[in-house]
């Protein structure tokens with residue numbers, strides 16, 4: 001999306017202290033993406049100061065939450081769902097090192113980000129809107145979680161880390177480790193983490209039952225140099241959560257398991273024509289089982305089993321080319337097949353069990369091509385222009401699935417769609433201190449399999465059962481954005497504004513004449529296309545270092561949306577401001593973060609079943625120190641979250657479930 005704007009936010013000092021590191025070390029060759037990179041070591045290896053004190057134990061969800069424009073939908077302690085500028089689910093694209101991965105849960109309990117841990121990651125890139133950074137068509141951009149790879153030819157052959165963390169609220173504990181071997185031709189890295197928490201206590205002392213979780217995650221990756229410029233890499237991650245409570249929902253999770261594997265071949269000739277070429281094949285499988293057996297009898301009108309699975313196999317082939325000195329071309333061909341199966345068995349007290357499919361064995365096939373050109377117009381101006389086109393096929397792969405929907409629709413339910421995205425991002429360096437950037441894009445996305453074929457999927461947010469609609473048209477948008485950056489030695493200020501103009505916005509609308517499946521549901525909705533909608537907003541970040549021992553960071557996010565019927569769009573966070581001051585003193589780091597969220601009054605109960613939310617203000621404190629003994633570093637970090645034990649929730653928190661109250665976290669990590 002936007003431009004050259006590589007905002008590299010380095011998460012360090014325990015709390016997300018965003019420091020604008022390396023704004024284009026590649027100088028004029030700057031890039032054109034708005035990318036937020038959360039990095040904890042590797043790349044910073046030569047930057048001692050930055051490496052110091054990075055807290056490797058902050059969760060993925062907390063890292064995501066402190067990125068400008070990102071808000072999280074929360075259903076409990078575990079597996080928050082990210083939104084970018086108010087867009088989520090099918091409107092954004094989430095990939096793990098370029099691999100498509102689709103959650104298996106019909107209640108959105110398992111976003112892709114729940115199957116990885118910071119211990120697996122090199123960086124998290126977020127792109128806002130349509131650009132050349134994503135691995136699929138989208139409207140709202142997306143995340144790419146880049147897996148950490150072992151490095152060849154390190155000075156130290158064996159490196160690693162081990163850590164232990166404890167949190168007083170919920171008695172959460174985690175233990176993690178990683179070890180890496182680096183040879184000249186072969187390198188391998190293994191990592192693992194185990195996390196477990198009880199139920200937490202909200203601000204003011206209310207215990208939130210069913211907010212516990214336990215999980216482990218292990219990763220293994222290896223790289224082998226076949227010959228000069230030729231590499232082969234293998235990656236495997238296994239993630240297993242169990243006994244996970246979702247206090248905002250009607251059910252919990254017995255287990256959520258993912259296996260994610262890939263093999264890739266890289267050719268890096270570094271010649272003028274072809275800079276690099278990578279081709280990857282991958283497969284992942286998710287197994288998810290919901291569980292209501294621990295809930296009190298009065299909460300469970302009918303006991304149900306609701307398992308679901310998701311399998312994705314795919315590939316991408318990504319090449320960077322040079323054409324003359326001014327054109328830098330990226331081509332990306334990718335494709336995947338995803339299959340979703342979800343079912344529900346109800347056990348009424350005095351009757352036979354009832355079985356039905358809720359996602360009737362649906363399949364999505366995607367093949368897409370993205371071509372972009374970064375053009376250096378002059379030493380001050382640059383544009384990135386590109387197009388992306390996708391063919392998507394949607395179908396039902398089992399006779400059982402077809403039969404289920406044949407009662408509701410006639411004719412063939414297979415659908416194929418073409419998607420066409422195009423984007424132009426430009427930037428102009430006015431002076432050493434001022435940079436202007438702007439972008440225009442046409443985005444498009446197909447309906448998700450849930451939106452097309454879902455069968456009575458209960459949505460806790462508005463209390464309706466949802467039906468899919470195979471006849472949905474693509475959702476389209478015009479994305480406009482512009483920004484300005486001021487940069488000086490001691491301060492960087494970035495401000496940007498955006499507007500997305502939607503056509504055929506996909507949303508659920510009440511459908512008369514259908515009776516509900518979920519007991520207590522308010523009615524049945526079906527996904528339809530709404531003629532138009534508009535979403536606009538702005539982000540501003542400030543990063544200042546007035547003295548060598550003091551840093552100030554401020555992240556401010558605002559968005560607002562409305563559809564053609566003048567209903568406020570759902571799940572749009574109000575204005576939020578997160579401000580962190582960090583001070584260094586005799587090797588100690590002290591920081592304090594103040595978070596303010598305005599109230600959200602721009603909601604539509606009639607349109608989307610949303611209620612207004614209150615404003616809040618919370619404060620976190622923290623301190624840390626790193627001890628170095630030869631080549632071993634011991635990091636010690638403590639944080640006191642929500643110092644005043646404030647009872648609060650964010651607008652995107654389902655059923656306005658209170659967030660944790662005061663919480664003391666202690667993280668120790670040793671790196672060698």
Ligand SMILES: [Cu+2]
Nearest residue numbers: 105107109290
């Ligand atoms: Cu679920």
